[in-house]
Amino acid sequence: xxxxxxxxxxxxxxxxxxxxxxxxxxxxxxxxxxxxxxxxxxxxxxxxxxxxxxxxxxxxxxxxxxxxxxxxxxxxxxxxxxxxxxxxxxxxxxxxxxxxxxxxxxxxxxxxxxxxxxxxxxxxxxxxxxxxxxxxxxxxxxxxxxxxxxxxxxxxxxxxxxxxxxxxxxxxxxxxxxxxxxxxxxxxxxxxxxxxxxxxxxxxxxxxxxxxxxxxxxxxxxxxxxxxxxxxxxxxxxxxxxxxxxxxxxxxxxxxxxxxxxxxxxxxxxxxxxxxxxxxxxxxxxxxxxxxxxxxxxxxxxxxxxxxxxxxxxxxxxxxxxxxxxxxxxxxxxxxxxxxxxxxxxxxxxxxxxxxxxxxxxxxxxxxxxxxxx
Amino acid sequence: xxxxxxxxxxxxxxxxxxxxxxxxxxxxxxxxxxxxxxxxxxxxxxxxxxxxxxxxxxxxxxxxxxxxxxxxxxxxxxxxxxxxxxxxxxxxxxxxxxxxxxxxxxxxxxxxxxxxxxxxxxxxxxxxxxxxxxxxxxxxxxxxxxxxxxxxxxxxxxxxxxxxxxxxxxxxxxxxxxxxxxxxxxxxxxxxxxxxxxxxxxxxxxxxxxxxxxxxxxxxxxxxxxxxxxxxxxxxxxxxxxxxxxxxxxxxxxx
Numbered sequence: 001x002x003x004x005x006x007x008x009x010x011x012x013x014x015x016x017x018x019x020x021x022x023x024x025x026x027x028x029x030x031x032x033x034x035x036x037x038x039x040x041x042x043x044x045x046x047x048x049x050x051x052x053x054x055x056x057x058x059x060x061x062x063x064x065x066x067x068x069x070x071x072x073x074x075x076x077x078x079x080x081x082x083x084x085x086x087x088x089x090x091x092x093x094x095x096x097x098x099x100x101x102x103x104x105x106x107x108x109x110x111x112x113x114x115x116x117x118x119x120x121x122x123x124x125x126x127x128x129x130x131x132x133x134x135x136x137x138x139x140x141x142x143x144x145x146x147x148x149x150x151x152x153x154x155x156x157x158x159x160x161x162x163x164x165x166x167x168x169x170x171x172x173x174x175x176x177x178x179x180x181x182x183x184x185x186x187x188x189x190x191x192x193x194x195x196x197x198x199x200x201x202x203x204x205x206x207x208x209x210x211x212x213x214x215x216x217x218x219x220x221x222x223x224x225x226x227x228x229x230x231x232x233x234x235x236x237x238x239x240x241x242x243x244x245x246x247x248x249x250x251x252x253x254x255x256x257x258x259x260x261x262x263x264x265x266x267x268x269x270x271x272x273x274x275x276x277x278x279x280x281x282x283x284x285x286x287x288x289x290x291x292x293x294x295x296x297x298x299x300x301x302x303x304x305x306x307x308x309x310x311x312x313x314x315x316x317x318x319x320x321x322x323x324x325x326x327x328x329x330x331x332x333x334x335x336x337x338x339x340x341x342x343x344x345x346x347x348x349x350x351x352x353x354x355x356x357x358x359x360x361x362x363x364x365x366x367x368x369x370x371x372x373x374x
Numbered sequence: 375x376x377x378x379x380x381x382x383x384x385x386x387x388x389x390x391x392x393x394x395x396x397x398x399x400x401x402x403x404x405x406x407x408x409x410x411x412x413x414x415x416x417x418x419x420x421x422x423x424x425x426x427x428x429x430x431x432x433x434x435x436x437x438x439x440x441x442x443x444x445x446x447x448x449x450x451x452x453x454x455x456x457x458x459x460x461x462x463x464x465x466x467x468x469x470x471x472x473x474x475x476x477x478x479x480x481x482x483x484x485x486x487x488x489x490x491x492x493x494x495x496x497x498x499x500x501x502x503x504x505x506x507x508x509x510x511x512x513x514x515x516x517x518x519x520x521x522x523x524x525x526x527x528x529x530x531x532x533x534x535x536x537x538x539x540x541x542x543x544x545x546x547x548x549x550x551x552x553x554x555x556x557x558x559x560x561x562x563x564x565x566x567x568x569x570x571x572x573x574x575x576x577x578x579x580x581x582x583x584x585x586x587x588x589x590x591x592x593x594x595x596x597x598x599x600x601x602x603x604x605x606x607x608x609x610x611x612x613x614x615x616x617x618x619x620x621x622x623x624x625x626x627x628x629x
Contacts, residue, residue: 027484028487029487029488029490029491030491031467031487031490031491031494031500031503032487032490032491034467034503034504035467035468035471035487035503035504038465038467038468038504254472254475254476254479255476257472257475257476258472258473258476260462260464261459261460261462261464261469261472262457262459262460264455264457265455265457265459265460265473265519266476267425267455268423268425268453268454268455269448269473269476269477269526270424270444270445270447270448270476270477271476272444310463314463314464314468315462315463315464316464316468316472
């Protein structure tokens with residue numbers, strides 16, 4: 001309101017004034033001009049990342065046993081009716097769900113890892129740190145071995161994801177509960193998390209030990225993580241959950257950014273550190289759990305995605321959070337491409353390929369930037 | 375105006391300061407908080423910042439600090455922790471912007487930009503504004519911490535050893551700037567210090583803490599006496615006047 005008032009009172013917006021660039025206006029301090037440039041550069045890198053992601057997505061869709069030219073993919077995307085029936089089925093029922101699932105799950109894991117690293121103030125944190133993925137595995141194993149059914153007419157193929165999700169959320173609630181009673185310190189939460197990871201691993205091993213060979217094979221396959229079970233309704237659920245959680249993250253963007261300057265500093269700026277950590281961990285677990293529940297364990301993306309984002313866009317969370325989601329999506333997209341092409345005709349589980357593809361990608365960036373963490 | 379009365383505070387079950395009361399501190403004054411290691415200087419500042427719970431009353435311009443809403447408190451109270459800002463990937467200017475966005479969302483972008491420019495110029499950070507904190511020295515990071523608290527422009531400054539990592543020149547620059555800022559904006563500033571000579575030079579009054587209580591409060595030349603040095607710091611020393619009239623302490627040894 002102030003700006004409007006000043007503008008109309010002293011200087012009517014003439015064509016000349018409006019044509020001025022930001023730098024030419026006298027009233028902006030020099031450092032702010034530099035800062036605006038600094039921010040624009042990060043925005044530019046965010047756009048570059050988006051373009052690379054779009055390219056990898058198109059290549060991913062085009063690649064497969066029957067290769068489709070990218071021009072056909074594009075026209076098929078915008079007007080499906082223009083394609084012959086067979087091609088339309090391949091594109092919309094096989095390739096696209098798989099490729100979009102890679103984006104959605106990768107974005108979930110990247111975003112979850114980024115927030116986790118921030119609130120735990122730990123570069124090694126990922127959705128696996130507090131046992132989210134292990135708890136999901138336990139939930140899934142229980143369904144595979146004991147064949148639970150769901151109430152309320154929920155289709156049976158959702159039993160596995162539902163139980164995996166419930167397991168993941170329960171594990172994080174347990175940690176929060178323990179932290180609430182024994183002091184919500186950072187070290188406390190991480191130690192509880194590690195203890196729970198070991199307990200969960202033991203429980204999964206116990207179930208594997210008791211399972212028959214068929215179930216055992218299913219459990220092992222689940223822990224390798226695969227996008228092959230992608231369907232549009234699963235993609236819809238993941239996307240909605242991610243979008244809602246992302247909106248909540250955006251509301252906390254400055255509080256999260258200041259957390260990276262240390263807890264004490266954040267507190268001195270009035271940030272309610274414990275509450276922020278509680279709500280963020282809860283949000284992150286939901287995002288990670290919903291992704292992992294549909295695909296099985298996909299590691300590495302949640303750990304390295306945020307590091308790639310940090311190297312490219314810095315740690316201002318206005319850019320860091322979207323960049324982490326994009327980097328996660330890019331990693332999984334590239335991995336799903338590799339999982340189809342390494343052995344033609346064989347779909348290697350994506351959980352295996354992510355590290356194989358991600359490590360060179362990450363090392364390349366690291367070597368070109370120099371380590372910027374601390 | 376800061377009013378502190380019957381303030382009791384502690385940590386993990388032990389009482390550190392017991393029912394302390396200070397005379398009303400009016401706007402425009404720079405108050406040194408002195409005392410030996412572990413006497414509760416930092417604890418007092420944290421309590422006044424609303425980070426540690428306490429009993430008793432602490433009012434800023436009549437409003438109790440402990441029951442203020444989050445954004446009201448973070449806009450009125452600027453606390454600078456003793457720990458330096460960590461060597462992160464953030465550039466200095468980003469730290470200041472982030473702190474303002476988190477603590478003072480009520481300030482406009484223009485206000486922050488103008489105040490930041492002044493603070494960076496005065497603190498000699500102009501050329502370092504876009505350097506990551508990980509490539510700065512401890513003293514430079516301390517100046518960045520000071521810059522963000524100045525830009526936030528609080529009514530009450532609580533600075534925990536703000537010059538501990540600074541060389542002689544920047545110690546003086548910081549205190550000149552603080553005194554000027556506090557007087558101009560009619561703010562109250564509490565600085566916890568170990569350097570008694572700086573306190574003698576710059577502070578309007580001092581509060582000397584020892585054994586869980588305020589042992590002396592008043593203008594530095596009255597509050598800091600050989601008896602206080604002996605009792606509180608357990609050193610033999612005296613306050614002497616230099617030829618230019620400035621006061622300084624001379625310590626001859628520990629008791």
